Structure formats: structure tokens, C-alpha cells
Amino acid sequence: MKTLIYSSHEYEKPFLQKAALGKQELVYSDQILDIHSANSTKGFNAISVFTSDNAMADVLKIVYANGIQFIALRSVGYNNVDLIFTLKNKIKMLNL
Numbered sequence: 001m002k003t004l005i006y007s008s009h010e011y012e013k014p015f016l017q018k019a020a021l022g023k024q025e026l027v028y029s030d031q032i033l034d035i036h037s038a039n040s041t042k043g044f045n046a047i048s049v050f051t052s053d054n055a056m057a058d059v060l061k062i063v064y065a066n067g068i069q070f071i072a073l074r075s076v077g078y079n080n081v082d083l084i085f086t087l088k089n090k091i092k093m094l095n096l
Contacts, residue, residue, distance in 0.1 A: 001024045001025070001046055002025045003020075003025070003026050003046040003072070004046070004047050004048070005027065005028050005029060006031060006033040006050065006053050007052055007053050008028040008030060016048075033047065033049050033055060034053070034059060035054070035058060035062070038059050038062035038066075039062060041062070041063045042066045043067075044068060046072060047063060047068055047071055049075075049080070050075055054080060056080070056081070060086065068091065069092065070091065070094070071093045072096050073093060075095075078093070
């Protein structure tokens with residue numbers, strides 16, 4: 001699985017690499033997820049988002065069309081994610 005990690009921070013990288021167990025390809029980006037960066041998801045299966053990322057319906061339509069099937073949240077809350085869109089389109093979500 002290939003995962004694009006939006007809004008990545010240096011302090012997260014060792015933890016995320018360890019959690020991937022060498023079974024996932026992680027690509028780090030300091031860009032926030034928004035309508036302008038959503039097309040960066042082409043060629044990925046999953047994205048990981050932080051609190052500043054926009055995973056509302058207008059953005060999720062683009063990432064879903066690009067083949068994203070999983071969203072990993074690196075935050076406690078999920079108010080930046082359109083849960084109805086993820087449910088309707090069977091996008092799986094999890095918290096890291």
C-alpha cells in the first residue's frame with residue numbers, strides 16, 4: 001500500500017516508519033490537504049491527514065476519484081472529515 005502523508009512533521013516520521021512495519025510505502029508532504037493539493041493523491045491507495053487538513057466532500061470527491069480507499073487520521077478529532085461522504089463511498093478511516 002502506498003500512503004501520502006499530508007502536513008507531515010519531522011517528529012512524526014520515526015513513529016510512522018516504525019508503525020508501517022516495512023509493509024507500506026510512505027510518502028511525506030508538508031502540504032496541507034485541500035482542493036488545490038488533492039490531485040497529488042494520484043497513484044496512492046491511502047492518505048494520512050492532520051488537524052489542519054481539509055477532508056470535506058469537495059476535496060474527498062477528488063481523492064476518491066484518484067483511488068483513495070483509506071484515510072488515517074493523525075488527530076483526536078475528525079471534524080475536518082466529511083464522515084457521510086466516507087460512509088457512502090466506503091472509504092475506511094482509522095486513527096493513528
